[in-house]
Amino acid sequence: MSEPVSVQSTIRQEAAPGPVILLEEVRKRYGDRQAVAGVSFEVRPGEFFGLLGPNGAGKTTLIEMMEGLRQADSGTVTVFGRPPWPRDIALLPRLGVQTQSSAFFVRQTAREHLRTVAALYGADRAAAERTLASVQLTEQGDTRVEKLSGGQRQRLAIASALVHDPELIFLDEPTAALDPQARRELWKVLRALKSAGRTIVYTTHHIDEAEALCDRVAILVDGRVAVLDTPHHLVASSGLPTRLLVPAERMTVEEGAAIPDVRRVTAEGGSLVLETSEPGRVLSAVDRLIGLHDVQTRTATLEDIYLDLTGHLQSSEQQS
Ligand SMILES: Nc1ncnc2c1ncn2[C@@H]1O[C@H](COP(=O)(O)OP(=O)(O)OP(=O)(O)O)[C@@H](O)[C@H]1O
């Protein structure tokens, strides 16, 4: 159904292959609001790098400074070894940018819009057609941009960031308006780009998506990097408990609490939830007491780490 995004087989090589992006003590203030409060990290060649954090954490501000759309107050921002601000003409063709609020040529059709963007970057009509297909917009090619649905417009914004086959791609909440099917289709496009060696900087509020796609994620809280690591390491080193769900009719709270290594017992929606950092031992004990039929194990996810860090773990537990 979807065509793979076309990618040139070779990537221009840096003289000395350093990081693609380097941020050192970057700060940005709007009036009284310190939006970015001293951020340092690097993004490596070919990396799929996720920026996570609650509304207002500073993700868009930070990404715009990397894109060269906003000037940092202090600190250094380097992209392919060069400062992106003031606007650097040599960098532009190497960067693909989808901003959180994208601008369009609204009177044009989707196809015309993408051809215009392609032409601005020196890419051809075939590239525009391929990219339109890669975001499943071929059918809407002749629809005027102002008549596209929100999700279709978002797909056009993503296509506009990809059409000139850039080496470094910035996507700020690209899946925010997408339906689940379109979201998975975009994952395929992004994975193909990663396989072809492209570097991707990505923000999303879908934490499961970051866990599925990103090599490393930085979680921003109040303009600072709270943690930065691979999703796997973040989960493994979190110390968050594993939860064993036992059918409530088979065990009482007191029986659960009496099992060694069980830290906490709660009742939730027909289950007794046993929290432990020793799931193997607790499972053996449950097996001896009542057998393991219908017992479920839930290990911590990146979303648990995220909620723990950003302070909303309790409200999410009440919902689950
Ligand atoms: N142009 C601006 N002028 C004044 N304040 C701004 C401006 N842009 C952002 N801010 C403020 O800076 C802080 C960080 O905003 P930013 O847009 O970077 O957050 P974000 O992490 O991208 O949030 P979201 O998840 O909602 O997109 C917020 O407090 C926001 O209100």
Ligand SMILES: [Mg+2]
């Ligand atoms: Mg934002």
